[in-house]
Amino acid sequence: MNPKSYLAYTLGYQLFGKSFLSWQRHSDERKLRAIRPAPDDPLNPPLVGTARMKELMSRHYLEGRYANGVRKVAWVTSGAPIEVLRALDFFLIYPENHAALCGARRHAEGLAVEAENAGYSRDICSYARTDIGAALSGRTPMGKLPRPDLLVCCTNICQTVLYWYRVLAAHFGVPLYVVDTPFLYEKVADHQLDYVLEQIEGLIPVAEKVAGRRVSRGRLQEIMEQGKDCAELWLEIMDRAQHRPSPITAFDGFINMGPIVDLRGEPETFAFYKELLREIDRRIEQGVGAIRDERKRVLWDNLPVWYKIGKLSRHLGAKGVNVIVSTYTYAWGELAPMMDASDPMRSAARVYLHPILNRSTGDKLRSMREMVARFQLDGAILHSDRSCKPYSLGQIDQRDNLANDLGVPAVLLEADHNDPRVYSDEQADARLDAFVETMEAA
């Protein structure tokens, strides 16, 4: 540990930063409580718990600013096996989440242009371009990201991350550990589990070497346990959308999912979601929905359009459409039953083989059909995300199946989760409005 860094960490983060952010949260909570939507606002007042989410995420990135020289830093993909890293007290940065924050704060385009100017094609995922742009330019709305000491990339979401992390490894000159996860066309086979298990076990000595200490098996179990608790809680929150009217929207899920991705398993994450669940349950008791007049309940497939969340929720809300659930937010809870603290490594292998993007398109369709029944949905919006090919693959057939087999109106919305240059308000509105009209006529 570097004494100067430690001093800055203690003063900037531990003492002043945390207290400032907690003061800010109180002030945000007051403001959120005071919101009285205009009579023509289609949305009910927002969830006050969101202030806590903002505090957690800001605190995380603030700690990141001071982390180098105090804690070892790993940059990881969203589906990376982080239990080993957390057990060694690594500070974790999720470039995908960082890119999403840039997208939501309308900084993604400028950063993507930095990457494009450096020669990266516009056909590459906009998360990768945003993040590579941030690494190359050193610019980020989060102030500053800590340099990684280790990169861990798991291919259970896409192959883009493999090349993206190789770029990062070359840029930062640090080791990259890749966990390769075979795609599950069918049920997982034992040899696939063994193959992934071996790689997760193989991460231990690499991470130990960077961390300069040994991992304790007890701590690993504890971390798996905490991760499971958080994922179960998140699932419970998502499932509250089964109520009529739904107390939450999928957009609430998108906004509040940062901690389940970046800080999963942390005790404070658990406390935050507990509080959020209480607030949601109060809404249910009072019969208050997330939107004022819920006439149609809809599924969202794929990533959100980060820079249009507010616009889309108002536009649809004004037509009585509540987008209540999404395959994307659900993905962070649905694997909870697979987590087993008694055998943390093998259960990690199973969990990290099963993210939605590592399962067949037919499997995703089954999940969507099941959601239609369980959440009593009237329609589905399938965001065809120009950036995320693995998520968008198969959507034409999935849409067709929902519309023709199940008789559930479904629409393909062409957009990009982070790059506003491929979004056209007029065209998107025309599709969504026509979709709403087909639901109304159904």
Place this chain on the structure above:
Amino acid sequence: MGEAKWIGIDAGSTTCKAVAVDAAGDLIASRIEPAHPVIEDQAARLVDELRAEAGAGGEVPVVATGYGRKLVRGATRNITEITCHARGVFRALKQPGMLVDIGGQDTKVIVIGPGGRAVDFMMNDKCAAGTGRFLEHSAARLSVAIEDLGPRALGAVGEESISSTCTVFAESEIISLVARGAKVDAILLGLHRSLISRVVAMIHSVGLRSPLMLSGGVARNLAARAMLEQATGQKLHLPEHPQLMGAYGAALVGLESGADR
């Protein structure tokens, strides 16, 4: 012919259409013009003209559709082209089925259910491939008038294949074909083929059904019609005024809503 009860305005990207219907839902007056950049003014003028022509001198309520629908002042409702086209064509052809509307900026495939409601639909993605603009743009490149496109393509001896459905890429293909001395008519035939292949892909992504109906500006193009029939193996049914179906449907939706205003 009765007096105008409702007016439908279809403010599209290339043309602006207006239709007046009487109490029986018959089309009694219409206008079609190239789209003006200031949609509000153009729509207001067209409404005034129709009121003067077919109205009883009093107010006639308006329903707006098309890309500029939200800009039509004084419209009692605005409804998407999907619903309006389905309604208009259903009334004109008196049958459910599958409607293909090839317009200037977008192409729509609509499944029309009983009663003329739109059950399912697909619109082209954010590019001009598979739309009228594709032909228009290429015609301009070859200095051929739009109305001559179809007849010349049909009369072509031989066909040049245009592999790109992208308007910009097709343009460079055209340039190199012309440079190599290819016949203009043969290029036109290839362009139609490219357009229709894109439209057929959209039809299949929704699932082909019969009867197959066609509307929109491209419906006037004989080559496009013949090729679409050939590619789908279906006979095409066309309404009498294929370009007015959106505006007609809008007026009908107004009429069906019951209220006069």
